[in-house]
Structures are given as C-alpha cells and as structure tokens.
Amino acid sequence: MNTQNNTLFSNFAPITKEQWLEKVNIDLKGADFDKRLVWRNLNDITLPPLYTPEDAITQLSNTGENAAAFVNYRHIKVNSATEANTQALKAIAEGITGLIFEVTTEASVVQLLKDIDLNTISVSFQLEDELLEFATNFFAYANNHLIAPENLKGFIDLNLITEYVTTGNLPQSKLNDLNRLVELGSAFPNYKTLSISGTAFLDSGSNQVQEVAFTLNALVYVIENCLKNEGNLETLFNNLHFQLGISSEYFVEIGKFRAFNSLLAAIAKTYGVTEYKHSLTAKTSVWSKSVTDPHTNLLRATTEAMSALLGNVDAVVIDPFDKEFKETSAFSNRIAGNISTILREESYFGKVANPVDGSYYIEDVTSKIAEKALALFKEVETRGGFYDAFESDYIQQQIAEIRQRKLTLLSQRRLAMVGVNKYPNLMESIPSNILSEGSSQSSKLLTPRRATQEIEALRRTTEELVETSKKRPIVELSSFGNLTMRKARAAFSYDFLGVSGFEVWQEKSYNSAQEAAESSATSNSDVVVICSSDQDYETDALDFVSTFRALNKDKILLLAGNPVALIDALKEAGLDDCIHIKSDVIQTISGIQQKLNGLVAH
Known part of the structure; x- marks a missing residue:
C-alpha cells in the first residue's frame, strides 16, 4: 500500500457548513437562497441542496431490507x-x-x-x-x-x-x-x-x-x-x-x-x-x-x-x-x-x-x-377513518388539489415530461383515435389516468384538423438580429409549438426584420414566430408586424419573448400573441388551433 500521500488531507482544515453557505451566497450574487436552491416538492416538504456532518438527520427504524431475490x-x-x-x-x-x-x-x-x-x-x-x-x-x-x-x-x-x-x-x-x-x-x-x-x-x-x-x-x-x-x-x-x-x-x-x-x-x-x-x-x-x-x-x-x-x-x-x-x-x-x-x-x-x-x-x-x-393518516382517522373520509369526499378533495397543481405545472412546462411537453418527437405519426379527448373527473370517485391527457387532447385536435383539411399546419421560425438570442428563442419556439403536432420548420435567418417579414408573410406556412432579442424588438418588431400584416391578414403571427412595454402596440399592429417561458402551453396552442380551425372553415 502506498502511504506517501496519507497525510494529504491533514494539510487542509475541515470546511464547515457555514463556509459552504457563505460561498454559495457569493455565487448567487444576491439571489434568494431558498427560492433558487431549496426544493419544495408537491408533498410540501423542503429539501436543502447540501448536507454536511453538522446536519442532524433523523434515521427511521424498520424501513425494510433489500430483497435478496426480488x-x-x-x-x-x-x-x-x-x-x-x-x-x-x-x-x-x-x-x-x-x-x-x-x-x-x-x-x-x-x-x-x-x-x-x-x-x-x-x-x-x-x-x-x-x-x-x-x-x-x-x-x-x-x-x-x-x-x-x-x-x-x-x-x-x-x-x-x-x-x-x-x-x-x-x-x-x-x-x-x-x-x-x-x-x-x-x-x-x-x-x-x-x-x-x-x-x-x-x-x-x-x-x-x-x-x-x-x-x-x-x-x-x-x-x-x-x-x-x-x-x-x-x-x-x-x-x-x-x-x-x-x-x-x-x-x-x-x-x-x-x-x-x-x-x-x-x-x-x-x-x-x-x-x-x-x-x-x-x-x-x-x-x-x-x-x-x-x-x-x-x-x-x-x-x-x-x-x-x-x-x-x-x-x-x-x-x-x-x-x-x-x-x-x-x-x-x-x-x-x-x-x-x-x-x-x-x-x-x-x-x-x-x-x-x-x-x-x-x-x-x-x-x-x-x-x-x-399527520395526514391521523387526520383521516379523526374524521372517522378511511370509509367515512372517502364517503365525505375528503380523500378525493385532497387528491384533486394535488392533481390540479401537477396538471398546471405540466401545462406551464415547469414539470417536464420528455416527448410530451418537452422535446416532442416531431417525426412521429399518431392516429387521432388513440389520443385522449381530455379528462373529466368525478368528485366522488378516483379515476386512474395519465397526467398527459389534456396535452394529448391538443395533439388530437391537430390530428383531427389534418384529417379534415388533408394538410398539417406549418410553423415558420423567422429570425433576425442578435445571433445568440435569435437561436435561443427559435429553439424554445421549436420545442414549445412542437407539442401541438404541427410541422415546425427549422429556423430561417434573415439579414433584416424587413426581409424576414416579407419572406414569411408570403411563404406556405400557417403560423409565423418572430425570433430575436429584446433590443432588436425595441427597434424592429413593430416594423416587422406592420410589414407582415400589409402582405398577409390571415396567418397567425407570434413573437418569442415577452417585451412588456411593446405588447399593446404590437397587438394593435396585428400580432396575435407572445410565447415565452411563463406561457401556458395548453391555453396558447388551443388558441392557435381555434384560429386555424376558423381559417379552414372559411
């Protein structure tokens, strides 16, 4: 055994938890530690980002043993x-x-x-x-x-x-x-x-x-x-x-x-x-x-x-x-x-x-x-036990509250499901009849179900639209200006709108907002997303929308980002909506589908 470096760790003083937290707060640059790094999950328990020997951790007894042959x-x-x-x-x-x-x-x-x-x-x-x-x-x-x-x-x-x-x-x-x-x-x-x-x-x-x-x-x-x-x-x-x-x-x-x-x-x-x-x-x-x-x-x-x-x-x-x-x-x-x-x-x-x-x-x-x-077990027992608590809808109401919180997080894409609300597979073809029409939940009973049913219903609507019109809606990502931001917002839009089952074209980059507006207004796409930086939006977004609407009154026009100060003027000029990290995917895509259905009907 090599003992040459046995004293290596004795050359360094132990690091206390206080020192760790001090370093973390420096790296956070003033951001709130609890909001940024402490995880609060849907069980309403909080879990810190690090543990040290200074932490007093309760170890429960009778937690079971690994099965030698499960x-x-x-x-x-x-x-x-x-x-x-x-x-x-x-x-x-x-x-x-x-x-x-x-x-x-x-x-x-x-x-x-x-x-x-x-x-x-x-x-x-x-x-x-x-x-x-x-x-x-x-x-x-x-x-x-x-x-x-x-x-x-x-x-x-x-x-x-x-x-x-x-x-x-x-x-x-x-x-x-x-x-x-x-x-x-x-x-x-x-x-x-x-x-x-x-x-x-x-x-x-x-x-x-x-x-x-x-x-x-x-x-x-x-x-x-x-x-x-x-x-x-x-x-x-x-x-x-x-x-x-x-x-x-x-x-x-x-x-x-x-x-x-x-x-x-x-x-x-x-x-x-x-x-x-x-x-x-x-x-x-x-x-x-x-x-x-x-x-x-x-x-x-x-x-x-x-x-x-x-x-x-x-x-x-x-x-x-x-x-x-x-x-x-x-x-x-x-x-x-x-x-x-x-x-x-x-x-x-x-x-x-x-x-x-x-x-x-x-x-x-x-x-x-x-x-x-x-604590919850005892609460149910004080209400007469399992049978009485279920007959009085207490258990159903408790579960319904958590279920709705989960569904909201999924719709806001804060809770990720790969292939559903994040990184959708745009190459797959899905028959509409295997997709959910949504979900209705009885307040008196529990209904085992997939968390994805409401988002699946979006995809079903698209597939039914395709079956009716014989054409899959096309999304065009029209970008200009700052290279880093336009690429980032195009990637976000590709992921966000891909949930719908639309055909999403790869980003098209232009030398100017004018060129981007003219090209995308006359292309074969049904939905156009403006992708650039906030600074470029300040100088060019209104011109983009005005030029676009002068050439095309029917296409759905979206903007990737949330330039709050410009929203009213942009919408007055003809912008339909913005998509950004706080957007609700179900509400946004449902709105797009309604407009597309209106266009197909006419």
Missing part, C-alpha cells in the same frame, strides 16, 4: 386457463419470476398452473367471483406440488380498496370472506392473502404522502373489519400484502417505500404486534406514462423500478411501454420483463444490502415523508 412479476389476464398457461410458461422462459393471474371467469387451477414450478415461481391472483372456491382449489393443488410449504410465494388480491375508490362499490361479501381466505393460506407462511393496493391514489394524481397515508388508513379499516369477524390479529398482520405505485420522482420514491415500511411497523405496534412479515410490491404508474413518444416509457419504467428496489420492495410489476394505447405485444412484454432482469443481473440490485441506508439526503426525504404521512 420478484419480477408479469400480469396475465385469464380468459382461458389453457391460453393463460401458455402465456405464463412463455414468460417464465423469458426470465419472469412471478405471475399475476387476473381471474375474471371460471378457470381450472390444474390447467392454469400446469408445468409451473411453485417452488421457484411466485404465483399470485386477482380474484373476482367464486373466490373461496378458486382459493381452496389453489391451496390444495399447491400442497401437492411443493417441496416445503414455505416455498409457496405470492399473494391473493380481491381488489377491495381499488374497486371501492374507483367505482364506489365495496362488497360486504368480500369483506366477510377475508378471514376465511386468511385461514386457507395460513399453512403457507410466505404466501399473503390479505392484499391492499394504493396504486389508485397515485394514478389519480396524489402525491407520495397521500398514497402512503391513505393506504395505511385503508389497512386500519380492513383490519378492524376482520377483527369484528373474529380474525386473529397476528395472523392478519403476517398475511399482509401491499401494492403501491411508483412515480417518476426518483429519490422521493425511494424515501416513500422506506417511510411506508416504517409507518406500518408503528401501526402494528399500536395493535400490540411487533413480529410480523408482510410483502410489498411496487407497480409502475399509469400517471407517468405517455402515448406520444411512447418508447420514453421504457426509460420511465426503468427509473421507477430502480427507485422501488432501492426503497426495499419485495417485487415489481413493470407494465409494457405500449399498454396505454394498444394491446400489448410479445415484444413489449419481453422488454418490460428485461428491465428488472438487467437491474438484477447486470446492475446488482438486490445483491447489496440496503445501499441507500445512511445517505443524509434519502434519510431526510424518508423521515419528512413519514412525518407528513403520519
């Missing part, structure tokens, strides 16, 4: 036991280690599970009707095909909470059958028969704090119902399985799963249960996916799976990238399964024990989410 699930709908079995065997051959069968019709357990090794493959079910008969048959079959009872892994989900919050239907018969279901599976210690899903909260627009809190409120409601029917408390906790969604906020999601495990332990303790073993499955969210530039969903699913695994989940369900707009293909299913295989085999996820433990940032995120979630 389960990679594939979802299979059972229309026919034989067909579903074929799909299952194909999935196993592709490296899938867990199967979730959605059983909506009568099916033979023997045929469904033919040639599937229950000792190595986790088998789970989402059940509807005749659940106890199917479950009885399954456990009898499993008992005859296992080397040891503890080898059986998976869960049974009756969709109780999901069905209730999305349809308003909470079948008392299913609630009454829970204890019987738990009793049927009691001989298999690693199989869970009391499932609670919180995915509907996240997919309806909630933040992570709400998802954690409301899922735990649902747990208390279910446990209390089981206890009324003489359920055994420890047995109930040992049979718990949870499924949570995963959003795209990487580090916050890691903290969410860890906080959930910690709060679950605290709730169990209030019931007097200190030793139990639950399972936690994470599912990629519907909310974060897009129909436009859909292959970007692969990247979203990868980061979502990574954050869940680092957050100590036991299993992941990764939806195929094209699930939102068509019947999934063999290719998309295979690629979705490969994501977790690569994470496990090549990135060593699950092979390093709790790698995020002790990270000041993640510990801080975890403790703050837990603190906020616990």
Whole structure:
C-alpha cells in the first residue's frame, strides 16, 4: 500500500457548513437562497441542496431490507386457463419470476398452473367471483406440488380498496370472506392473502404522502373489519400484502417505500404486534406514462423500478411501454420483463444490502415523508377513518388539489415530461383515435389516468384538423438580429409549438426584420414566430408586424419573448400573441388551433 500521500488531507482544515453557505451566497450574487436552491416538492416538504456532518438527520427504524431475490412479476389476464398457461410458461422462459393471474371467469387451477414450478415461481391472483372456491382449489393443488410449504410465494388480491375508490362499490361479501381466505393460506407462511393496493391514489394524481397515508388508513379499516369477524390479529398482520405505485420522482420514491415500511411497523405496534412479515410490491404508474413518444416509457419504467428496489420492495410489476394505447405485444412484454432482469443481473440490485441506508439526503426525504404521512393518516382517522373520509369526499378533495397543481405545472412546462411537453418527437405519426379527448373527473370517485391527457387532447385536435383539411399546419421560425438570442428563442419556439403536432420548420435567418417579414408573410406556412432579442424588438418588431400584416391578414403571427412595454402596440399592429417561458402551453396552442380551425372553415 502506498502511504506517501496519507497525510494529504491533514494539510487542509475541515470546511464547515457555514463556509459552504457563505460561498454559495457569493455565487448567487444576491439571489434568494431558498427560492433558487431549496426544493419544495408537491408533498410540501423542503429539501436543502447540501448536507454536511453538522446536519442532524433523523434515521427511521424498520424501513425494510433489500430483497435478496426480488420478484419480477408479469400480469396475465385469464380468459382461458389453457391460453393463460401458455402465456405464463412463455414468460417464465423469458426470465419472469412471478405471475399475476387476473381471474375474471371460471378457470381450472390444474390447467392454469400446469408445468409451473411453485417452488421457484411466485404465483399470485386477482380474484373476482367464486373466490373461496378458486382459493381452496389453489391451496390444495399447491400442497401437492411443493417441496416445503414455505416455498409457496405470492399473494391473493380481491381488489377491495381499488374497486371501492374507483367505482364506489365495496362488497360486504368480500369483506366477510377475508378471514376465511386468511385461514386457507395460513399453512403457507410466505404466501399473503390479505392484499391492499394504493396504486389508485397515485394514478389519480396524489402525491407520495397521500398514497402512503391513505393506504395505511385503508389497512386500519380492513383490519378492524376482520377483527369484528373474529380474525386473529397476528395472523392478519403476517398475511399482509401491499401494492403501491411508483412515480417518476426518483429519490422521493425511494424515501416513500422506506417511510411506508416504517409507518406500518408503528401501526402494528399500536395493535400490540411487533413480529410480523408482510410483502410489498411496487407497480409502475399509469400517471407517468405517455402515448406520444411512447418508447420514453421504457426509460420511465426503468427509473421507477430502480427507485422501488432501492426503497426495499419485495417485487415489481413493470407494465409494457405500449399498454396505454394498444394491446400489448410479445415484444413489449419481453422488454418490460428485461428491465428488472438487467437491474438484477447486470446492475446488482438486490445483491447489496440496503445501499441507500445512511445517505443524509434519502434519510431526510424518508423521515419528512413519514412525518407528513403520519399527520395526514391521523387526520383521516379523526374524521372517522378511511370509509367515512372517502364517503365525505375528503380523500378525493385532497387528491384533486394535488392533481390540479401537477396538471398546471405540466401545462406551464415547469414539470417536464420528455416527448410530451418537452422535446416532442416531431417525426412521429399518431392516429387521432388513440389520443385522449381530455379528462373529466368525478368528485366522488378516483379515476386512474395519465397526467398527459389534456396535452394529448391538443395533439388530437391537430390530428383531427389534418384529417379534415388533408394538410398539417406549418410553423415558420423567422429570425433576425442578435445571433445568440435569435437561436435561443427559435429553439424554445421549436420545442414549445412542437407539442401541438404541427410541422415546425427549422429556423430561417434573415439579414433584416424587413426581409424576414416579407419572406414569411408570403411563404406556405400557417403560423409565423418572430425570433430575436429584446433590443432588436425595441427597434424592429413593430416594423416587422406592420410589414407582415400589409402582405398577409390571415396567418397567425407570434413573437418569442415577452417585451412588456411593446405588447399593446404590437397587438394593435396585428400580432396575435407572445410565447415565452411563463406561457401556458395548453391555453396558447388551443388558441392557435381555434384560429386555424376558423381559417379552414372559411
């Protein structure tokens, strides 16, 4: 070992946090530290930009452990036991280690599970009707095909909470059958028969704090119902399985799963249960996916799976990238399964024990989410608990507020979604019928949906316009003056208006505003965007607009920037609107589409 430089660090005095902040404030040149560098996310928690050993960070207990061999699930709908079995065997051959069968019709357990090794493959079910008969048959079959009872892994989900919050239907018969279901599976210690899903909260627009809190409120409601029917408390906790969604906020999601495990332990303790073993499955969210530039969903699913695994989940369900707009293909299913295989085999996820433990940032995120979630959980309990809070619309109103904040940030492009409101793929062709018409949300129920639906509706309007007029609207970026600013504003306009699905020409640069106005007024474009610097606007923008309108009264004329002092004069001369960093993309493009529709109608 080379000891020559062992004393290197002793030559430098330690840097205090105060010194770091002093340097940061110098670099900020008077800008507000909190506004510029402290992150306030949609959970209403604040996260500083740096941590030092001087920071007192709370480390929660019972945050879970990394699964040494996490389960990679594939979802299979059972229309026919034989067909579903074929799909299952194909999935196993592709490296899938867990199967979730959605059983909506009568099916033979023997045929469904033919040639599937229950000792190595986790088998789970989402059940509807005749659940106890199917479950009885399954456990009898499993008992005859296992080397040891503890080898059986998976869960049974009756969709109780999901069905209730999305349809308003909470079948008392299913609630009454829970204890019987738990009793049927009691001989298999690693199989869970009391499932609670919180995915509907996240997919309806909630933040992570709400998802954690409301899922735990649902747990208390279910446990209390089981206890009324003489359920055994420890047995109930040992049979718990949870499924949570995963959003795209990487580090916050890691903290969410860890906080959930910690709060679950605290709730169990209030019931007097200190030793139990639950399972936690994470599912990629519907909310974060897009129909436009859909292959970007692969990247979203990868980061979502990574954050869940680092957050100590036991299993992941990764939806195929094209699930939102068509019947999934063999290719998309295979690629979705490969994501977790690569994470496990090549990135060593699950092979390093709790790698995020002790990270000041993640510990801080975890403790703050837990603190906020616990407060919200208690608030719901004071309102009568989960059922009463949902019946009174309290839960729906809380989620609606966060959902609207998210949608506003998306429309203002302050919350970026690649391929949707940032960096749209202008080369792709999308049929109008797969795009959303917008979204209507019941105040009484939750509706899992994509965050992108309102922006998709813009694209749908354009595609319908193209189908009607047989011509795609053309946007021309007409620039002059200062090279740096005209390039920057042309790039901004290309990105901003590309969301619409219009054909956007590459920037055309001219030697003068006069030349730019004359050329763009007589070209084949439908929309023209003036791109230059504020200084050039002061001297030439009004002449540009006047010259342009003298030659063309119909084209839509926009200006990239926000020269406040000139706006009134420019609009009086014939400018339609300005686009800039504070513009709302939905309002702006909707206005352009309305004018284009008017032109087509005439």
